[in-house]
Amino acid sequence: MTKSDRTVKSLNALPRAVLWDNRTLRILDQRRMPRDRSLIACHQVEDVFECIQTLAVRGAPAIGIAAAYGLLVDLFETRLPLTQLKQSLSDRAEYLISARPTAVNLSWAVNRMMGVASDKFGDTRELLERLEAEAIAIHQEDIEACHQIGDHGVALVRQYPNVLTHCNAGSLAVSELGTALAPIYRAFEEGVKVHVFVDETRPLLQGARLTAFELQSVGVDCTLITDNMAAHMMASGDVDMVLVGADRIVANGDVANKIGTLNLAVLCQHFNIPFYVACPVSTIDINTESGADIVIEQRNPTEVTHWKGEQISPDNINVANPAFDVTPANLVTGIITEIGIVKPPFDESLRVMEGKT
């Protein structure tokens, strides 16, 4: 029995972001969660594009998986000749990658699919079945990586059961167990009395809307807080560890993650609380030297000034809306990956790890 075959009964209630259901791609619409939890059936590639661009599906790995399946929607029914099918796949690949050009996993997954498509095939069915198998493999590998991150991180949660997390690095962003939440789910399953403080994570409230929902859906004890309450909770002695995901980790160990992560890392140092990052190895970008080389995406000011279309702040106010910040390596206690926990000095340990993969 491989790890990914394991039956995780108590975690069965976890929501799934992406489903490949009898050759129909269904995407959980995260835009109006947790109130509205409808599945979008993607019948055309345009539906997939819209889901990715409008953040119905978010989280770099989940986007990659959605795009891998997304290349195939409706192609099993439309019986194109082989040459036309390959052209259609190539057009779709370019189109889907353009939905969110900065998400590394999106282009990675699509390019991996197109690598397969470039092989020689006897007929269209053979090509499509091979591609379907590849998309399922991408999805399964992601599930497996999350399980392994959980396995490597569970001892930390046993030791530090009162965890604070930021944004959503759970089932909804990745697959099944998520990254930062995987060690928490594993410990919960073992019966560890875990408690999670969930930062609401302004401006888009992924903590309040998604992480709180995920944890609650399987019964993990959690408390929702506004982002500015973290220091108070730490000063009160209620936080043993901070555990977050990552958007990108560079060669020296600097971590780009959702805005607010750096806040937490500084607080952890002050209050002498371990600060761990969990992510698959694919998030580690060994070709970028330091965090100073990471360009920080500025998002639409209306994410800050408006809530569900209604304006909070005065008209024409200046707004900063960086999507993420960079936590310097010296504030990071360790990085939990599917091949183990990487410890400082990261400029050495990340290179050693890179050699193993």
Next chain:
Amino acid sequence: MTKSDRTVKSLNALPRAVLWDNRTLRILDQRRMPRDRSLIACHQVEDVFECIQTLAVRGAPAIGIAAAYGLLVDLFETRLPLTQLKQSLSDRAEYLISARPTAVNLSWAVNRMMGVASDKFGDTRELLERLEAEAIAIHQEDIEACHQIGDHGVALVRQYPNVLTHCNAGSLAVSELGTALAPIYRAFEEGVKVHVFVDETRPLLQGARLTAFELQSVGVDCTLITDNMAAHMMASGDVDMVLVGADRIVANGDVANKIGTLNLAVLCQHFNIPFYVACPVSTIDINTESGADIVIEQRNPTEVTHWKGEQISPDNINVANPAFDVTPANLVTGIITEIGIVKPPFDESLRVMEGKT
């Protein structure tokens, strides 16, 4: 010309929280600001009570001023005999204090008014005119204290013109110049190129709704950020100083202020940025020894889970909602008061200052 008589032309546009206008008390309704900026005319003492209880008027000094005038509404028209008038004042005092029992300035202002009322008066008009003069004096003294805080703090803003502030310690919470914002307004008036990062201040968004509005209304350059962006702005070198108000400062210099203040103080220490608190001397509670003795008010969870009546987070989620946190004295660079800037060691300097007042 006294300081409070000074013409502050460029700051004339500052909103006023409380107006005593031809013996009518008008309160700026801050609940729906900045969208809706209507004045509530209080014709009955019940109107004043409701304004205080529902936070139409907020900020400890502003509440005290509203209550001082509030004792008098409609009494100039209803020609009660002296004994009945004194009884009515006594009933009103008790009633208004009960609107928000934890706000120190509310009971302080009402008790000061009742102290005056306990004197001997020849007729009702004499009593009412004496009380009106006392309410105006309370208001004027507050305006004066804010001006003096501005005068004492302006050199800091000249030296550190890129300021980050939290919540609203401006005109809307106090009078005219506010406390934390007073040095900023003073510097702006002098022509200093000041820039203010405004923390939106979850959960009630006093920064986004009130501080951003105040600063914008007089033309102070400002940028609205979510609370979790502060570390990123500091790491980017864009913040020279943090300047906040206070709800209570105790004998050892520990500062209770709006939740999120401790976050900022820790970040300031890490990034080597001065952290200043501005408040009138009346906020300093020399009879309480340390921050550990301050009971932290837990407010309604719906402030976190709902936005304008609409639910953000899943049903039945646990929520923490402490209204304020305690910043330990060792993280405070200085306290700007109307009698000067108090510096560490606070356990000594605050006692010396207390002796001067």
